[in-house]
Amino acid sequence: MNLPPLKTVNGHVQAVVSTGSPFTYSIVFRNSGDVAARAVVVTDDLPSQVEYVPSSLIFDNRILTDAEDTDEGTVQGRRVVFQLAAVAPDQLVTLSFRARLSGATSAGVGVINFATFTGQNIPPTTSSIAVVVTDPFGTVFSGRGGGAAPIPGARVAILLDQSETASLNIPPGIGFPPNVQNENLYATGNGPL
Structure with missing residues (x-):
């Protein structure tokens, strides 16, 4: 993965949202290497002001469960994890889930979030930053x-x-x-x- 994975909120690097209203985090990356990336783990530790919306994990347009089971996604509290057995060369991967700002967020404040990547044959890396701004109006x-x-x-x-x-x-x-x-x-x- 030569380019850093892109993380967005509602399709942009920054979005203004109302407290309690759901929004979508997306993580998109491509394996630009010559071999498959193996045992890729994408971890998104949500900030304390953000809570996960249950049953909203999606991997390449496929809905996943939140439980630790046979699919690629799990959620434990504020930690969202995608475990991909392999990412083929030139494969584009899109991961997404819904979240919302809790009532503990002050109006006009930006909340920063990013994901981390690890794997058997890739160096650890982080995604770009996505910022959710609490609607001040x-x-x-x-x-x-x-x-x-x-x-x-x-x-x-x-x-x-x-x-x-x-x-x-x-x-x-x-x-x-x-x-x-x-x-x-x-x-x-x-x-x-």
């Missing part, structure tokens, strides 16, 4: 709290009438990053509530 802060502390359970709603039945219509396509499409996720039901 939707968090209400105490403006006079000195350190701008978040207010648990608080939310902001912009309504057109006092009966609280009509949400503000936000024009699409004129927003700013990360919400360039200016989508009102609360109005569509796709928000974090």
